[in-house]
Amino acid sequence: MKVTVIGSHLCPDTLYALGQFSARKVEIDFRDLSASLPDLKVYLAVRESEPVYAAVREKGSLGIPCFVLEDGSVTLELEEVLG
Template sequence: MKITVIGSHLCPDTLYALCKLREKNAEMDFKNLSASLPDLKAYLAVRENCGLYEQVRQAGGIGIPFFELEDGTRTMDLDEVLAKL
């Protein structure tokens, strides 16, 4: 199952998630928000319009890492992603 990981190489939680997914040999597409303005723009559109982010926005958080799976699942929960592998 292919997983799109949206995060930043500057974020320790993102780096941890990438390591765990690599350990499971997951097929990944990493969108590095610190290195790509088009990816950042696309992410911000999701963040501003997805109900999953309501609490994150209220808390002033960024909400990364964010995972989107081939089956359409969107989550910020690494354990949920790992369980589906």
């Protein structure tokens, strides 16, 4: 399984998720919003278009980390990815 993780190295939740994936030997593609404007643009497109972000947008929250699975599905729940 390969997971794209969209987050920030400044975010404790992102760092925790990365640690969990590393411990389980999950292949990841990390998109760091704090270090890359192209990654930020990808994130903003996901945030504005994915239904999973409706509540996040309503609250004005950031909504990271975000996990994009190989099948293209998007979730904000680490446990959903780890099973």
